[in-house]
Amino acid sequence: MVAVEPELVRSRVDPVWADTVSRLLACTNPQELLTLLQDTATAVTGSPAAAVYVRQDDGRLRLATSTGYPERFLTRQLSTAADVPVVEAVRTGRPAWRAEPGHRDPRDAPGSGGPTGVAALPLMVDERALGALSVRLRRPGPPTAAEERTLALLASVAAQRLDHLLTRGHRGLPVGVPRLDLAVRMIESRTRAARLELAMSSAGVGAFDWDFGSGRIFWDEHLCRMFGVEPADFDERIEVFYRAIHPDDRGLVEQAVRESKKTGHYAAAYRIVRPDGEMRWIEARGRVLTDPAGRPQGMVGIAQDSTRERRREERRNARREFVLKVTSAFSTALSTQDVVDTMTGTVLPGLEARALAVHFEEDGDMVLAGAEGYPPEIHEQMSRRRTAGEDRLVRAVLESRGPMFFENREQFEGAFPEVVGRTSAGHHAWALFPLRTAEGTIGTCMIAYAEPRAFTDDDLMIYTAVAGILAQSLARARLFDQRRSQMTDLQRVMLPRHLPELPGVEVAVRYLPGAEELDVGGDWYDVLALPGGRVALMIGDVQGHSAQAAAVMGQLRTALLAYADDGHGPGELMGCGNRMLCGLDTDLFATCCIAELDPATGELRLARAGHPYPMVLEADGSVRELAVPGGMPLACEFDEANVYPETTDTLPPGATLLFYTDGLVESRGQDYTAAVAELARSLETWAAEENGGADDRPGLDALADRIAAPAVARAAQDDIAVLLVRRTAAPQP
Incomplete structure (x- = not known):
């Protein structure tokens, strides 16, 4: 077991344990403190038992408190020679761990009776151990x-905290426990501020102790440095704290302090301005200490610099806003030149780049779609049509799995010596990425910077998003001037060409273009693998049949996939889609249904925006409609809360979930409700036939064909999208 040196650990404290630290600091007697420590230790590790031992005058360890141990299993006193981890931890001042064989009688020890382990951590103050925690x-x-x-x-x-309580006169340990005179003598020579110098600095956390009566506030060294104050110069006046708070946040902190004196709990997030002018974000928690009459006397707590997390969130929001801006700009770019103009007018400035070149593949050759920021001679070279195979740089980009970054000219020319003389002298960093759609790789894009640049993970995410949007837009633009019959192919390009292999589920889809017009429609579906084995299911329908509907559908689908990768649930994801669509320069609206399925448990979360209700075909052949409460169709109403209501359900093994667009049940001369009822009867009939062996080709594909057949027979006017998902069984670990 490796000892944890406070000065070497820099991980951020989980907020749950940060609150526990505040509770430890607020304990007013040793018994309460040690009991809270042992209970928290069991929660941290999922342990069945824990104990705390304190050191007596003669050096032996005496049991102070325990939980989870049978009485006959406890040793109430341990000599300094005992060969157990808790004694070793006190003797060495470092954590100790030991594996133990299983017990024949499980009643004799907590746990299953099999092999276990015991971990012990010393309760250290400076170089002396007051006792040890055993788990x-x-x-x-x-x-x-x-x-x-x-x-x-x-x-x-x-x-x-135990050290601090002892020096304040709280020496009332459990019955039979001596005074810990070794610890008392050790700490009597230290100042109050030094006694509160906690090892929490290892996790980026500082501690404070505020005495209301005197107006003095004690900061540990880490908290002093957090506020930009040298510990030796800190005069412990509360005015120093309030003066450091950003003027716009001072009232918020004062209100939090007033509330804490009523509730006993303090929590605030605020900005400070350090003496050097730097602004930092601070998150603080604390507990109010009272006298026997319940009057507030002071506060102990912790504070953490959350600037890095705040800035990361700001970068994440900026990235989302940039993706939204790019998505909105591309929604009206219908020709190839429109796409290039959008790249130069929106993307290039947003990335603070100097130049770009977009090529697309045509009959095996690479053709320049457009370029900006290059001198005439370089532009002429780029304009020459060449096969992809004869240019090693182009081939490398086409075969890459994502963006390629070169932070300086030496890296670029070292990787591709043949580009020497083919690049502008004013360019010193490059980002190159393939353009891929459901049909495959359709081209490349190269973006150049005027100065060397260190690319970050944020750059990778932004370029990946831009690559997807640009690829979709370029594909749409190249198809825009073709015959209206080819517009249907554009619809298929925007739909997933291949569905992912998903453990525990079987998936089938169908898309049928409307027969009334050859213009492309706005129906789509998506199946996306999520972390933890979960599956995202999406289906939607953008209003109308036109290139604009296809453009809006493509942008909405791309944005939803991007937001799904960020970890949003169905309700939040729907809200993000609504916000994005409201921001587009279009009068079109969209209906949508989004679900998240856990194949291991069958847990199902759904959100709906004006879309037809999904249906469930149970394993026994019965059919039920999921009456999912929803919101307005996307882009009909901007919701400040930006979240649609979610519904939870369970999909049992063998059950099948059906999503569809309204073209499946809407037709001239037929009542909508009657059509939905007919669809449910069709599912029941198919289930009975499959169970009876009447269908020569059982499975979801056969069911998908059965569902779509009536619409094909009547030459449905509207597009139809069908998504079927069957939970086969819980996936194997």
């Missing part, structure tokens, strides 16, 4: 790195 693990292996860091932090905070 029994359910597994024979040591604690995980995350568990060890958290336990080390909690043990250190508890030791410092």
Whole structure:
């Protein structure tokens, strides 16, 4: 087991344990403190048992508190020679761990009776141990790195608080426990500020102790440096704290302090302005200490610099806004020149880049679609039609799986010596990426910068999004001037060409263009694998049959996929789609249904925006309609909350979920409700035939054909999209 040195650990404290730290700091007697420490340790590790031992005058360890151990399994006193982890931890001042064989009688030890492990962490103050925390693990292996860091932090905070209580005269340990005179003598020589110097600095957390009566506030060294103050120069006046708060946030903090004196809990997020003028975000939590009459006397707590997380969130929001802006700009770009103009007018400035060149593949050759920012001689070279195979750089980009970055000229020319003399002298960094649609790789894009540039993970995400949007827009633009019959091919390009292989589910889809017009429609579907084995299911219908409907559908689908990758649930994802569509320069609206399925449990979360209700064909052949409460169709109403209501359900093994667009049930001269009822009867009939072996080709593909057949027979006027998902069984781990 590796010892955790406070100065070397820089991971951020989980907010759950940050609150626990505040509770430890607020304990007013040792018994309460040690009990809270042991209970928290079991929660951190999922342990069945824990105990805390304190050091007596003679050096032996005495049990102070325990949980989860049978009485006959406890050793109430341990000598310094005992060969157990808790004694080793006190003796060495470092964490100790030991695997233990299983017990024949499970009643004799917590857990299953199989092999277990015991981890012990010393309660250290400076170089002396006041005692140790012992935790029994359910597994024979040591604690995980995350568990060890958290336990080390909690043990250190508890030791410092125990130290502090002892010097304030709270020496009332459990019955039979001596005065801990070794610890008392050690800490009597230290100042109050030093006693509160917690090891929490290892996690980027500082501690404070505020005495209301005197107006003095004590900061540990880490908190002083967080506020830009040298510890030796801090005069402990509360005015220093309030003066550091950003003027716009001072009232918020004052209100939080007033509320804390009523509730006992303090929590605030605010900005500070350091002496050097730098602004930082601080998140603080604390607990109010009271006298026996319940009157507030002071506050102890912790504060953390959350500037990095705030800035990361700002970058994430800026990235989303940029994607929305690009998506909106491309929604009206219908020709190839429109696409290039959008790239030069919107994308290039947004990326703070100098030049770009877009090529598309045509009959095996690479053709320049447009370029900007190059001198005439370089532009002429780019305009020459050449096969992809004869240019190693182009071939490398076409075969790459994502964006390629070159941070300086040396990197670029080192990787591709043949570009020497073919690049502008004013360019010193490059981003190159393939343009891919459902039909495959259709071209390349090269973006150049005037200065060397260090590309970040944010750049990777932005370029990946731009590549997807540009590829879709370029594909749409090249098809725009072709015959209206080819517009249907554009619809198929925008739909997934291949569905992902998903453990635990079977999927079938159908798309049928409307027979009334050859113009492309706005129906679409998507199936997306999510982390943890979950599956995102989407189906939607943009109003109308036109190139504009196809453009809006493509932008909406791309944006929803991008937001789904960010981890949004169905309700939030629908809200994001509504916000995006409201921001487009279009009068078109869209209906949509989004679901998230966990094949392992069958848990189903759904959100709906004016779309037909999905249906469930149960394994026994019965059919039910999922009456999912929804919101208005997308782009009909801007919702400030930006979240659609979600419905939860369960999809049992063998059950099939059906999503469809309204073209499946809408036709001239037929009542909509009657058509939906007929669809349900068709599902029941098919289930009975499949169970009876009447169908020569059972499975979802046969069901998809059966569902679409009536619409084909009547030459449905509207487009039809069908998405079927059957939960086969819980996927194997």
